[in-house]
Amino acid sequence: MNRFLPYPLLSLALVATWLLLNPPLTVATAFLSVVVGWLVPFVMRALRPEAVRVRAPGTILGLAGRVLGDVVRSNIDVAKVILGLRRGTRHTGFVSIPLDLRSPYGLAVLAIILTATPGTLWIQYDSNTGRLLLHVLDFVEGDEWVRRVKDRYERPLMEIFP
Amino acid sequence: MTGADLPAWAAWLVVALALAGAGFSLTGAVGLIRLRTFYERVHAPTLGATLGMALIVTASVLYFSVAEGHLVLRDLLIGLFLTVTTPVTLILLGRAATYRDRAEGNADAPPDP
Amino acid sequence: MSPTLVLTYGLGLAQAMLVLAMVLAAWRVLRGPRAQDRVLGLDTVYLNGMLAIVVHGLRTGSGLYFEAALIIGLLGFAATLALAKFLMQGEVIQ
Incomplete structure (x- = not known):
């Protein structure tokens, strides 16, 4: 969507996946999940997929x-x-x-x-x-x-x- | 075996869910044998990939959640993964069969859409 | 029956059913009649093998089999995709 967070839905999905794969929930895994969820979508920007717009x-x-x-x-x-x-x-x-x-x-x-x-x-x-x-x-x-x-x-x- | 620390109700429920899931998967495999044409047979493995998988994944989530004392949702990833990949393989396989049947001019080849 | 026995026998039966499903699917791989039937059978073998691994993880109470199941699922997906592509064009990489 914007420069700082290109694909918010993808970021959210990555954070959820990372947390599910690395139980139990600690400060360290939560921090790492946020880093992954924030940085990996920038790789996706090179592929330039059409942004998903979801309503209703x-x-x-x-x-x-x-x-x-x-x-x-x-x-x-x-x-x-x-x-x-x-x-x-x-x-x-x-x-x-x-x-x-x-x-x-x-x-x-x-x-x-x-x-x-x-x-x-x-x-x-x-x-x-x-x-x-x-x-x-x-x-x-x-x-x-x-x-x-x-x-x-x-x-x-x-x-x-x- | 660490199953000993599971209460009886959870053990019975896990077994019931796993057996139901395995039953649906087995039914799908039986369909692979019993149905007559390829386009009928493609429907059969979907049984194991949807409800069979869902029941076994639920059994797994229940087992590990009760055994470890907190909610373990890790196995839902298998469900998510299968739900996203199965349609891709089946659609591509269906396309391949359609292509081959049309190229050979078979009588049961799919019509044009 | 104690919970342990219920789990051992019940999950063992579920595993046996999944292995039987794998055998039936393997029969379809061997029998054909056409190449797409064999690929479909192979996909079913992978699927049921993955579910059998998950149930085995339940039987042993170990979380380690989860990763194995994910890898089997991934390999099955890639294998079926490549084979279906091969059936369509006769080449996997182009």
Whole structure:
């Protein structure tokens, strides 16, 4: 952001990681963590990544809770599919989703969410057309999956990464 | 073994969490065997990398926190690390398979997005 | 049962399950049929091996295995990435 602290979020993450790796918390480790968290981001400045701008902290918490719930639910669903506990026929297929999200960080988070949820896999994203190809283990006819991705994940992500 | 200084409730809870996590990981590996096509099989290891990993990491955090008498969150780093790296490997692997299938003109190759 | 016995047997069973998962994934590495299936199997072997190391750390009550688990995870990540890149272009470094 400014000359003294180029990437505040990165500094915060480095301090937290350093403290977690070096228990117990003493004055010395706290001091060293602050030094590392302050100096290492200056190395990042050479790479010139686009600064992350995050809005709507309430939406972040809501999205995190929703993703946690979805991950647990889809884990159980996929486990049922694998163990053959599910009744009826199951189809797999590819779904093409037109995305309005353009922020690279937003797309990265969406990729992590969709891949971390068992049952959906990010195959290809075309940055020219903004279309995403998704493979789903439990295919539903119609635009059920398109609406699920757009309503549940894309809209909050567009609020967080404007 | 230093497990002796753990109270019974903590021992049972740690074992239950670790067994549940190992169960999900094992289910993922079974899926790797049972599912029929590659694109179905890619979904299977995600089970171990998400819920299986999370349960085992929780067991580890609980064990060391109770054993050492203060909160030890170190193992959460494994969770963070796996959460960030697994999508990268799976997406790249999916891309490689897509590329190969399309180049060979296979019938089950993914369509254009 | 004493807490020690619960931990020894319970975590031993969890470890056995993770090792079985590694064996199943290794079978997929050997069986194929295509190269991407083998790479996926190798990634699963790494993942379950890492989790087995974490559980082993719990069984022995030692914090040292945490570093080993992190290194295995890192190596698995790098190996799978390089192999996937190789499948795509036939060259790792270009």
